[in-house]
Amino acid sequence: MNYFEIMLTTLKIATTGTLICFFVSLIIILLVKKYKKLKSLFDFITALPLALPPVISGYFIIIVSNGNLSFEWIGGSIACAIISLPLVYKMISVTILSIDQKMINTAKILGSDNKHTFAFIVFPMIKTGFFSALFLGFIRSISEFGATMIVSGNISGKTQTLSTGIYTSIQTGDKSSIYILSLISILIAVITIFIFNLINKKNAFEL
Template sequence: MAIDWNDFFAPVWLSLKVSLIGSILVFVLAAATARWMAKRRFMGKSLLETVLLLPLVLPPTVIGFLLLMLLGRRSWIGEAYEWFVDSPIVFSWIAAVIAAVVIAFPLAYRTMKAGFEDVDPELEKAARVLGANEWQVFRYVTAPLASRSLVAGFILGFARALGEFGATLMIAGNIPHRTQTIPTAIYVAIDGGKQDLAWAWCIAMVLLSFVMLLLANGYSKR
């Protein structure tokens, strides 16, 4: 069976767009949260960290259902969003980004937090004594020393977002050329007997994931 390359590339480009936007959002959110959590001790910290890491162990379909209830057209968030932009959140590519962010956040957060915890606090304290403000301390001391973990967290978050299936299917659906990502496209192709197309998407996923992990491993050894 000949492969329709238009059908092949549509999920690839959408997956790359969703994963890139999602991983950028995850990087910002995870870095800020990990930095804050790594440097503070307070009552209930273990409970909060458990909540942050919960998506790491929950089935993606459970996360997708919870997001559907939170952002659906009958929820106040969904109604407010639709009132502002005249379009629902669910079953849109933005919903796929939200699913990717929620799924990828715990992995990036855990990786980045380990990097921030390894930074010697005496070096940060010395920078403050020399007159640096908090932003300068983070930019010139903390971030360079934790750069391996930050880059690894971004790359792993991107790879996790790229492979997301269950939550994306629940909240964004599987609409060709609109919300269909590579994992959902593979599922439909196999179900429809299009094995050549499924093989092509599987190879694309393996290559993209391989490149991401290769970059992460290569940077961590620098």
């Protein structure tokens, strides 16, 4: 087993999935902000992956893509994006809906145009929430197994991730691979959570 390759594939699928999930969530929330009647509908749809077994979400992706995403790493990323959607959508939604209009008005009356207002007032207000959404999406994607397995399979050197690699090692009784892949998974999780906490702590101090 090429552990480094498995790690890179995992990071590629998880990072891409997180970014897809982040931007899709952002677009939905901006739509909801504009068309408030859509809120209940999108709140319901985005919460579904949390309640459904991941294999159903995976199968849904295969059906919708007419099989084009099967056994492709990007299919795995989309699977990760759908599974992370409830967490990421909720975090971004709370962040955007809590933007204080009074602060924006104050900045504008002090002479700030839209560009400066976003850079100096809005961005500091949303950055912690957006970072949190990205980290949550990434952490969830790293550990994703069910939907990814259904969509992108477990092809060594192409779509095999840490989770599916551990699954294969358990099936074949390859104990050393189980330990090494588990250790890599734990290390990635620890580093990610450490950075997440560090950023949150820094922002909390600034406030």
